[in-house]
Amino acid sequence: MAEKTDFEPNIVAFLCNWCSYAGADLAGTSRIHYPPNVRVIRVMCSGRVNPLFVMNALQQGADGVLISGCHPGDCHYMQGNYYARRRFNLMRNFLEYLGVEPERVRMSWVSASEGAKWKEVIEEVVNGVKAVGPMDMFKRRQLNW
Amino acid sequence: MVDIEKLREIAREIISRDDVRQLIGYRQGTYGFRARPAFVTDPGEVDKLIFSPACVNNLATYITLEERLPVPRGQEPDLRKVAVMVKGCDSRALVQQMEEKAYERERILVLGIPCTGVVDMDKVEKRFPGVLARGEIVLEGDKFLLTYDGKEEEVAKGELLADKCTRCRYPTPLVYDQLLDEEVARFADDDYADVEALEKRSAEEKWAYWEEKFSRCIRCYSCRNVCPMCYCEDCVLDRLNPQWMRRSVDVSENTAYHIARAYHLAGRCIQCGECQRVCPVDIPLMELNRKFYKDVEELYDYEPGTNAEAPPLLSTFKVDDREDFIM
Amino acid sequence: MKNPYIPYEVKIEEAWYETPGDRCIKTFKVTFADEKVWDDWSHLPGQCAMVGIPGVGESMFCISSSPTEKGYLRFSIMKMGKNTSALHELEAGDSFYVRGPLGNNFPLEEWKGKNVITIGGGIGQAPLRPVIQWIRDNRDDFGELTVIYGARTSADHCFKPEFEDLGSCGDACCHLAVDVEEEGWPHFVGFVPTLLMEVSPSPENAIAVTCGPPIMIKFVLENLEKLGFAPEQVYTTLENRMKCGIGKCGRCNVGHLYVCKDGPVFSYSQLKEIPEAFA
Amino acid sequence: MAVKKLSKDKVKEALQELTKFRLIAPAKSDEVVIFKQIENPDEAYLEYGNSTVPPKRVVFPQTETLFRFLRGSPELKEKDVEEEGTTVIFGLRPCDARAMAIVDRLFSWDYEDPYYLKRRQLTTLVGLACVEPPSVNCFCTSLGGSPFGTEGLDILLTDMGDHYLVQALTEKGEKLQETLSAHLEDAPAGDEKKAEELAAAAEGKIARSINTEGIPEKLPTLWEHELWKKVSAACLGCGICTFLCPTCHCFDIQDEVEETGEGRRARMWDSCMFSEYTLHASGHNPRPTRRERTRNRISHKYSYYPKRFEVIACVGCGRCINLCPVNIDILEILEQVVDAS
Structure with missing residues (x-):
């Protein structure tokens, strides 16, 4: 799906404070170039991300959502990412069932030292969302009269 | 078949006990074939209790529905038990509620009804329209016997049976203090054919399907x-600060509502089918719940409402949970 | 006819805190952004207005200034929920929106020549303030004015400077109370209903007006009866959750009356007919 | 104006003609009949009993903008209902039209509600008489209505088998009949008499009833009566009975702001059966349980409303009985009210 398109998706990324946020930061300080489509929201732990955050992001204009946390075993709070893993596996399947392409809801493990992986993840997410186009299923419409 | 006389006798005994506050069962509805919940507090009222395939309501809901007002100064809280009649599916709601520590086992007294299936009242009323006088439904073998207006009719069981019963894995209650009849062996199983059919469609088809359904929703809640599993005292849907979904009714907010509702039942829905039964605009809510049910079973080998000792699905994990979807 | 759902913009001239704490009370002195609105505007003591910020919401508040105070309106608002918290963020120069005047008023015309006793508690003094102010500005029309007011602590007293003024200028007899003993408090210590019995006003040719927390109102009404006040002599205001303020949206009813439209001012004799009034 | 007939094979072309207005008609999706705007006559479903959601949603939409604003700007832009244009509701039942006539009193009482009243002015109601009562729980005749009732309607259609008898009842109705004149023919002689017979027969088929005399006065005297606890015990506190009631009119007002700073103040249906309905910001709730809420629902319809507006706010459409998930039956409650002492 290398279709050329002008569509620049909005990606909302929920990054855990201890690993993924630091990883994204490292990518920045290492001058690693990655697509500028991501809006980062820092949370203390991927386990803090409520599935309703994903729903609301998609409602409010995000074309894709990424949740990223520490690798299993590395969670600052010991197990937060394990809970997140269960939650978003189900959420992703469920949204797919409603017709939301799985490319729009992604999850990754990015550690504080993985600036390069962060770039790869973002590229994959952005390309994936580009391929499926803008999210307009249950996006809030323009204000109705 | 539950012997009604025996049921009433047991109920009379229970409600006469000092440690029982009320008994929740079924009684005849106000018209046609309907049955409705009955709340018995006095032995004199037990004669209205019934059980028949028309008793569709899941009474487990009432255990958590009652408003708990502050106890007036100088009064003791009423800690007496509540007795409740449950079918197989309903009993799983009790199990799940207890799994979530909604209340202690001692608070309730469970009258189990081994169930051979209940009717879908919509199907009944479509088949027998315009029946006002109170009628009766009994199941005899593989036929429902309907008596009304002095008439008697037989209908094949499958024609009026509720969809959920065709997939029922637990016809005999999983928790009870007293069983009102012989245990019923499992007579059906779930192959998730409905969920799988929808899963196979394209993203556009899926959304077209759900958009039409959700656009009908009037948010009557x-x-x-x-x-029975929606018993939070402060529901996320009612909160205005932060406001998770707006109260305005449109496709976006309705979808948000249905995502939130279904997700909150992930690993908790016990498949009693009440949500779909009560929906006035016929949104197939069970198709949403059943997607989670299927995934939860496949991914985590977990079946809600079957083991009160197990930790609730989303408040636990296994180190080797599937993560093939993670980058 | 003007669309009753469209509010007027008002500018805050002055804003100050009456009381401290989590549930602090802030008073806003405002004037209409469009001066022409004053031509259509007339209110009487006891009337209310919907106050809010587009994007946040609206809630009903009594107008705590008397129409005899020209050129501005006052609202005294306790920080409680979403809307009031947003209002509390505002300062002089900011604006918010007002819809009104709504509801009925105290029948001050009927009270001419009578002694008036106001009994207030906490933020409940807000609807009584315009009554007191109206009487002061039409002093010859009324008999004695007795003001009874209490709050949890002296810091929780609203309109403090005005009470000092009231007592000293001889317009009224002022009786203040705090719930619990505190150092340097020269006045009564105890609850308002008790203070009422202490003051023991005569029901002769008198009107009593009370507003405050429900539990206070309950006991004040009982005590007024003990003092010999007939239900027709006693007035209070009710409050309920409101949305439209004009008797349409339905939620504020007590019995067959809409608090927003038929109230907020009710005589005790009216309320005695309605079992829901004190729910 | 003379009575006309609309032949059934001309219904589609008549509806096509009406699509030049905002045409609202019953439409079916799955087993649910809902009034909605139709562009294509094939969408209309006239062989229905009664709609699940009453047509009140057309004149009193479930969600409606009052005005719009831009955050930080003082200008408020009022909604102009006029823009919606002339509306025709085609094929509604007499009880639902009567309900609108009842609710009109509330929205024009004291302050006039500009949105509702404007929309009512723009709307012409073409009713469809109930030759067969749509449900066993219809009881319109107990409340001054009838399966052939005309209150609130501009035109009444009666199904005569192969055609509809068309009777214009108001000026608005006559005007619409004029618009449709190309599709109408003179009514066969004897049609009117036959319709009267059908009406009498239909009234006879209404199976349920209640004598409402004295109920408005009696209800307030039963305030603390134990019946309220009993009848509300099974209540789930959902909004079916109120949202689907053609006379229920309570609403909430909410502000919504988008990220762009554009916002609106909108009103949306609310239900007295919800606990947040009366919840104060302080946390106090004057109606803390389902008992008080049920009591308020019944009292509002059968006592408070008639006290102020001289008509009971119920038309006997039977929706709340048919659709209640736990079979709470307003007629049974009213019977208990009558019997209570």
């Missing part, structure tokens, strides 16, 4: 209120 009957699906939430009837649900």
